[in-house]
Every structure is written in structure tokens, then in C-alpha cells.
Amino acid sequence: MTRSRAVNPLTCQLDAVVRPPGSKSITNRALLCAALAPGRSTLTGALFADDTRAMTDAVVALGAAVTADPDARTLVVRGGGSPAPDAVIFARQSGTTSRFVLPAAALFGTRTVVDGAPQLRARPFGPVLDALRQLGATVEELAEPGFLPAAVSGPMRGGPVRVSGHVSSQFLSGLLMAGPLMRDGLEVSVTSELVSVPYVEMTKSVMAAFGVSVDGLSVRPGGYRARHYDIEPDASTASYFLGAAAIAGGRVTVDGLGTGSLQGDVRFADVLERMGASVSRTADSLTVSSSGALRGVDVDMADISDTAQTLAAVAVFADSPTRVRGIGFIRGKETNRVAAVVTELRRAGIDATEDEDGFTITPGLPRPTAFQTYEDHRMAMSLSLIGLRVPGTEILDPGCVAKTYPDFFTDLESLAAHDRR
Ligand SMILES: O=C(O)C1=C[C@@H](OP(=O)(O)O)[C@@H](O)[C@H](O)C1
Numbered sequence: 001m002t003r004s005r006a007v008n009p010l011t012c013q014l015d016a017v018v019r020p021p022g023s024k025s026i027t028n029r030a031l032l033c034a035a036l037a038p039g040r041s042t043l044t045g046a047l048f049a050d051d052t053r054a055m056t057d058a059v060v061a062l063g064a065a066v067t068a069d070p071d072a073r074t075l076v077v078r079g080g081g082s083p084a085p086d087a088v089i090f091a092r093q094s095g096t097t098s099r100f101v102l103p104a105a106a107l108f109g110t111r112t113v114v115d116g117a118p119q120l121r122a123r124p125f126g127p128v129l130d131a132l133r134q135l136g137a138t139v140e141e142l143a144e145p146g147f148l149p150a151a152v153s154g155p156m157r158g159g160p161v162r163v164s165g166h167v168s169s170q171f172l173s174g175l176l177m178a179g180p181l182m183r184d185g186l187e188v189s190v191t192s193e194l195v196s197v198p199y200v201e202m203t204k205s206v207m208a209a210f211g212v213s214v215d216g217l218s219v220r221p222g223g224y225r226a227r228h229y230d231i232e233p234d235a236s237t238a239s240y241f242l243g244a245a246a247i248a249g250g251r252v253t254v255d256g257l258g259t260g261s262l263q264g265d266v267r268f269a270d271v272l273e274r275m276g277a278s279v280s281r282t283a284d285s286l287t288v289s290s291s292g293a294l295r296g297v298d299v300d301m302a303d304i305s306d307t308a309q310t311l312a313a314v315a316v317f318a319d320s321p322t323r324v325r326g327i328g329f330i331r332g333k334e335t336n337r338v339a340a341v342v343t344e345l346r347r348a349g350i351d352a353t354e355d356e357d358g359f360t361i362t363p364g365l366p367r368p369t370a371f372q373t374y375e376d377h378r379m380a381m382s383l384s385l386i387g388l389r390v391p392g393t394e395i396l397d398p399g400c401v402a403k404t405y406p407d408f409f410t411d412l413e414s415l416a417a418h419d420r421r
């Protein structure tokens with residue numbers, strides 16, 4: 001296993017067109033909806049990474065049959081089955097997989113155990129477990145209350161349910177996706193401020209594509225319909241390439257992320273625009289061009305928090321401080337992302353401070369640093385951007401990118417082939 005990976009500075013301005021792998025969030029929603037739809041669905045443009053393997057294994061445990069063709073980026077799903085008694089789902093490090101399959105597993109009369117890697121066991125599950133109890137499921141917390149592993153069994157009667165929204169939107173998305181298969185359908189009330197709102201809109205869009213409409217946060221009883229579904233590239237992943245254009249200068253076009261994207265994270269480009277980059281958007285692409293001169297920004301990233309670490313790396317190269325707000329909840333992601341990003345930038349000599357709801361970065365010249373990554377793919381990918389400008393940058397435990405983007409370093413290196421010479 002490689003313990004560290006050097007990132008080489010770009011020597012010239014960029015001029016690249018990239019097509020990142022498929023969206024993790026859409027792939028995992030489409031897999032679950034397809035598994036709940038009787039018949040054969042074909043998912044094209046799918047992501048093949050640890051998180052989507054976790055969901056693939058999970059839907060198989062729920063009774064679906066899945067044929068994967070990674071070269072063609074295609075998953076064929078035969079849905080409409082049911083889990084074997086005492087099924088066990090191991091969600092690896094995947095928040096989406098675990099939070100989405102708990103409600104789906106509790107649709108069935110058999111007992112299913114959901115567990116994950118130690119890192120996932122440390123993340124919160126209380127809101128979804130509590131909601132499942134309200135809906136009539138039997139829930140056993142097999143370790144600590146509110147954490148994995150947990151066992152669930154149904155069926156659920158459905159109807160009104162209350163769930164909090166300030167820790168994660170994934171609880172709400174998971175409940176909605178199981179909603180049409182509950183006896184009385186589902187009517188969700190969110191009891192606290194909802195974070196990551198665009199992901200709930202994405203949930204509704206993918207459900208609609210599979211034949212289920214959501215009215216507000218209410219779903220009528222019904223069923224999903226199998227179909228062919230094409231998945232767009234991952235917008236969170238695209239943020240690393242757009243960030244590269246912003247700091248290295250030049251131009252990067254992301255092919256396949258158009259104005260109709262289902263992903264809120266395309267709005268990372270709006271933040272770069274506020275910092276002084278130029279952005280152009282078409283029906284099928286997103287382009288960021290920059291001279292490399294950037295100003296700091298004060299921005300609320302509660303809707304697009306997976307790109308907050310990318311922004312932290314970009315902010316280092318601006319000419320005034322950047323303040324990121326609204327993201328206190330990312331302390332409960334793969335790692336405490338607020339603390340991790342501040343610690344690592346300080347390790348490089350940058351003046352970074354933790355705020356209650358985010359962080360503040362004052363630009364500076366980073367020194368050559370071996371960055372720790374805290375088993376967090378986004379720490380590794382974001383801090384790599386610093387290496388595009390600063391010689392001697394190393395990323396420790398680079399393999400952690402496998403969670404969502406196994407080929408990240410190869411693709412980042414191939415950007416250099418597109419230097420504008
Ligand atoms: O629903 C989704 O696909 C996701 C929602 C977000 O999580 P939270 O709702 O926990 O912020 C995001 O960070 C995660 O990567 C994917």
C-alpha cells in the first residue's frame with residue numbers, strides 16, 4: 001500500500017476538458033430505486049468506487065440482482081426481490097448507503113443488520129432509527145444508542161413522521177425513498193433546520209424518474225417502475241478540477257455537468273466566480289477560467305458542504321481572507337472536517353482558524369508539507385490542489401480517495417498534459 005503520494009506543480013496554465021466519473025449520490029439513489037422497482041433497470045454512467053460498491057452489495061442483500069460492467073460504467077439491476085432472513089449489510093464508510101438502506105430494509109418483515117467500518121460506526125444514526133420506530137418498525141441498537149450496528153425489521157405502517165434535519169439530510173432522503181412502499185405512504189415533518197437541501201431535491205428527482213412523485217415531503221403509497229437511467233458526472237469531484245483552474249490559471253471544462261444538473265455542488269463554480277474566476281455554463285458543460293488572481297469570499301456553504309474543503313485549498317491562494325459559514329455539521333462526516341482542514345493548513349504555515357459554524361483562511365505561501373488525510377477522501381483530494389502550486393507537497397494515505405474516486409491521482413496528473421504551453 002502506498003503511504004504517500006507527491007503532487008507535482010503545474011508549470012503552465014491549464015486548458016483541459018474533463019469528464020469526472022458518475023455522481024456517487026445519484027448512483028446510490030438510482031441503485032436503491034431500481035432495487036425497489038420490479039423488473040430490469042439499466043444504470044449508465046454509474047460510479048464504480050467504494051461507496052457505490054457498498055450500495056450494490058446492500059441492494060443485493062435486500063434481494064436485488066446486480067450485474068456490473070465497470071468498463072462500460074453500467075449496472076443492470078433486477079429489482080423487486082426481498083431480503084433473506086437475518087441479512088447483514090456492511091455499508092463500509094458510506095453514509096448514503098447506510099442511511100438509505102435502513103428505511104428500505106425496514107419495509108420487510110425479516111430482520112436485517114446494518115453495520116459499517118469503524119469510521120461509519122462513529123457517525124450519527126439516531127434521527128433515522130427514531131423515525132423508523134415512529135413508523136412501526138422494530139429497531140435494535142446493537143452497540144450504543146443512535147449508532148451502528150443496528151438491526152431493523154418491519155413492515156412499517158407509514159404515515160406521519162418527524163425527523164431532524166440539522167445533522168444530515170440523508171435521513172430524510174432515505175425515508176422518502178422507502179415512503180411509497182409503506183402501507184399508508186409517508187408524510188415527513190422536518191423538526192430542525194435542514195442542511196444539504198439540494199440533496200433532497202435530487203432524491204425527489206431520482207424518485208420521479210423511477211415513477212414516484214413526492215409532493216412537498218409527502219409520498220403516496222405506490223411502486224417504483226424499472227427503467228433506463230443515465231447518471232451525470234459527480235459535481236463534488238468536479239470541484240477539484242474547477243479549483244485547479246482557479247488557482248493554476250487557465251481553463252477547465254467539465255463535460256456532462258450542464259445547467260440542468262441535479263447536483264447542488266455545481267454551485268461551487270458560483271463561489272469561484274465571486275472570487276474572480278469566469279464561469280460559463282451550457283446545457284451540457286461547465287467551464288471555469290481564471291488568470292490565477294483571486295479574492296477571498298464570505299460564503300455560506302450549508303447547501304454544498306462537500307466542496308468546503310476544496311474552497312479551503314483555493315482560498316490559500318487568494319489575496320484576502322475567506323470565511324466559510326453554515327457548515328458546523330461537517331464535523332460529523334468522514335472526519336471532523338472543520339478541525340482537519342484547519343489543522344492541515346496550519347501545518348503548512350497558513351493562518352487558518354476554526355469557527356463555530358465553519359472556518360476562516362487567511363492566504364499565505366504554504367511551505368512544502370506532507371498532509372495527513374484522516375481517512376477522508378475529500379481531505380486528500382482538496383489538499384492535492386495545494387501541490388499544483390507548491391513544490392514538495394505530499395498526500396499521506398492517498399488510497400483513501402477510493403471511497404468516491406479511485407483514479408483521482410492519475411486523472412489529476414493527466415491535467416498537466418493539458419497545460420497551455
Ligand atoms: O444525500 C447525499 O447523497 C449526500 C448528502 C450530503 O450529506 P449530508 O446530508 O449528511 O450533509 C453529502 O455530504 C454526501 O456526500 C452525499
Ligand SMILES: C=C(OP(=O)(O)O)C(=O)O
Pocket residue numbers: 093094095096097306333334378404
Ligand atoms: C460526506 C460524504 O459521504 P457520505 O456521507 O455519503 O459517507 C462525502 O462524500 O463527502
